[in-house]
Amino acid sequence: MIKRINDFFQTSLRNQFIGLMSGFIILFIIGATCLYVYDQSIGSAYKVQSAQLNQKEDVAEQLYRDFQKAFFDARGYLAFGRQPFKESIFIQEKKVADTISKLKELQTEPEDQLFIKDAEEFSNLYFKKLVPPVINSYEQGDIEAVKEASASGATATIETFQTQLNGYADSIEKSKRSAYEEVNRKESLSQTAFIVFILLMLLVLTRLMRMIAKRIGQPLDQVSSAAEQIAENDAYQKWTFNNKRKDEIGKMSRAFEKMIYKIQEKEEHLLAQNEELQAQQDELESQQSELEHLLNMTKNRESQLERRNEFIHGISSSLNKQEVLESIVKSMSSVMGASRGMIVLMDEQKSNASFGISKNGGAQFLTYIYNGIHQRLFDSREPFSLKREMTPSEKGYHEEVLYSYDLFLPVLSAGHAVEAIMVFSRFGNDFSERELDEYISLAKQISISLQKIRLFEETEDNRQLTQDILNNIQEGIQLIDKDGNTLLMNTKLSALISGDFDDLHQVCYQTWKQALINRVEDKEELEEYYEDIVKQGKTGKHVLTYHLADSKEVFQVYSESLYRGEEQIGTIFVHRNITKEFEVDQMKSEFVSTVSHELRTPLSSVLGFTELMLTKELKPERTKKYLTTIYQEAKRLTSLINDFLDVQRMESGRQTFEKKFEDIVPVVQHVIDTQKVNAPHHYFNIARETDCTIVLGDKDKLSQAFTNLISNAIKYSPEGGTITVLFREGDESILIDIRDEGLGIPQDAIPNLFAKFYRVDNSDQRRIGGTGLGLTIVKEIIETHEGDITVSSEEGKGSVFTVRLPIVTIETFKEDEHGGDGMNIIVIEDDINLASLLKAELSDSGFKVQHSSSGSEALKKIQEERPDAVVLDIMLEGSMSGWDVLEKMKSDEALSHVPIIISSALDEKEKGLTLGANDYLVKPYHPSRLSKTILHLLLKKGMKGEILIPVIDQKAGQE
Structure with a gap:
């Protein structure tokens, strides 16, 4: 078993390496x-x-x-x-x-x-x-x-x-x-x-690497040395190292020794063949050099022709001057092999384009264009080149001395004047005479292209000037040819036709005529008018008035023939918007009708009852009844006359307003108290969703406006019901909704509701008297207060009139109270982060803010500064709490009037208000709420001083 393991590691370097590294890992x-x-x-x-x-x-x-x-x-x-x-x-x-x-x-x-x-x-x-x-x-x-x-x-x-x-x-x-x-x-x-463990493991790894290197590297070095000796001495020599190893190195050494024998056997044969091949190679290289030279010449010529064709195509494919200049400088740089270049026209704008040049470099060239070496172009009108040493920024990573060749090339006009100059830089080699001739030829092509652009721009400027003149004329103007096709049309007429035309020219007769006819009411009459003029040539005094179908606009069109010499080349149509004149005529008629009806009715009653009293002996009770009727009709007549006079004064700009800070809620409440006497069947409800109800306005005029609105709500809900007035907050404004449960208003009548003398065409509403001037007066008064009025309604369910008035902001108040200086606010807060947030919010709202973290320090500041308001936390640094500061301020007669807003995480609002705080905010709250609270308290305080605004002319806006 041990022998088998030993053979496993001795026969493979890979196995040896894997074994050592596995143990280490x-x-x-x-x-x-x-x-x-x-x-x-x-x-x-x-x-x-x-x-x-x-x-x-x-x-x-x-x-x-x-x-x-x-x-x-x-x-x-x-x-x-x-x-x-x-x-x-x-x-x-x-x-x-x-x-x-x-x-x-x-x-x-x-x-x-x-x-x-x-x-x-x-x-x-x-x-x-x-x-x-x-x-x-x-x-x-x-x-x-x-x-x-x-x-x-x-x-x-x-x-x-x-x-x-x-x-x-x-x-x-x-x-x-x-x-x-x-x-x-x-x-x-x-x-x-x-760390010690890592160092020990690194030491072990180092020892393993040294052992592996010794076992593998040493025999490889010996084989390498033997191979070098064979290569240098051209003869095989024995080397001394153990090649009896069973691993890859032993196998490689034995194979290498056999390879040397075979190489030496074939070396002499290969040398002989090599000498013969060398001779053949010399001959082929000579032929190849000649062919490569011819091929390079052909490619260079072909490339030159392609660049020239691209250059000519680039400068002739566009009439946009900037595009052509950019094409010229890029194409010329390509033809020349230049790294950078620039072209400048000698016009007033110094139009230019550049390639490979920074914006600052181009500006520098334009600044000194008439100085230094450029002047040579204007004097000689001949191209020239200069050799100069390249700057470090141009050389990049090159350290040796390099040179750049700058070519200055003029573009001459037909009168041999310099109309443009070109400068190109090429690195490495100068411009030859042959190249200069070629570039002069290209400059002539550039001159022709620039001439074409100049002529096009002059033509386009004249055409655009004509079009601009027509576009700024208030009438719609159109020029057509003999067949009725449009030659010229201004934007006023294009908007009237509502034609989605990309070009105002070249619109065919049927297209523009049908587009206009589709918009008018009297289609057949207008079509007959155009047919008479275009087909039969009946131009001149014939004038047609037509109405647009989708609006109330009225137009008048007339035509005149256009002659060039004695030949008629077209017809001009002029469309005048006569809507205002038409409305004035209608308004005059309606005014006469309304005045005659509304004034005659009370006058008839007055005259009739007066005549009865003069001609007959009446009982006292009947006399009193007649006198009462005469008095009511006289009041009605006076109200009608006052409405007419108010509208006339507003339109003429003679209406004046005395504005001051007013709380709008009492104004509306007074109006309701006055109106409810005559409305026993109506229930009035006032709801508030905001405390910011102070506006800058004329109390009497606002009262007149809300009187008209609430009176209308009563009149147009004859069956009674609830009339609700809701105050809510908008974007820097207050919104007052006046809602009734009456007859409602048709949707098609709402856009005309505020027009003079307009009354809704409804049998129920016609029974209700009025001149149609009440809402006109309301709109004028509200808009004079920089507000607006809107209405929404549903027939049979009632209407909602919404008045928007701007609320008084901190800027308005401080201009009148402090002469433009911000109001001083002291924030007493121990949390530095929250104090910074509140300070930033109040500063953005226009206040001057100071901060204290302790009660004793804050009291000293308050006594010194006498702030306009104080923001007070309950939990403070030091021995004094917020309650102590509050008690001290309220016991001091000089400080008791200063508004105090408590800002605390403790929910003890009742206690704070009982001790004299003006408001109590429980953390967390949005910082903007604090700004609004302070502003509202200061405005209420400021209203006691009756701050008046100068009398303002309604129309001219002069103080």
């Missing part, structure tokens, strides 16, 4: 596994110990919070006498007992047992012996007994226990640190052992 895996298992055991033990300490720390913190809550509740009950504080004390007693029970389950050290014993004793002392007598004395009104209990050691006992509780928490933290240091020490030892 097994040893390495065993050692690494042991170290890994040890390291995992350290980590597992630390995790268990850390988890126990963390649980113990959490329970200790919970015990601290439970006792603190009991302390605060006891003090709160003694300070304010509120029953919930008293009940909370005994609830905390149960929580303390539960927490101590949890701590007993986690005790592992003697100090845990001692602390638990102290905690139980203190809990029994506090809840059984200290608190009940003090509460009993307080409830009996014996304040002196309460003070005596506090002075007799109760406070000292509590402070002593708090010190014990803090000391216990510190001991837990110390245990955690000790455990962490111990696991670090063990892990360091584990790592050191792993």
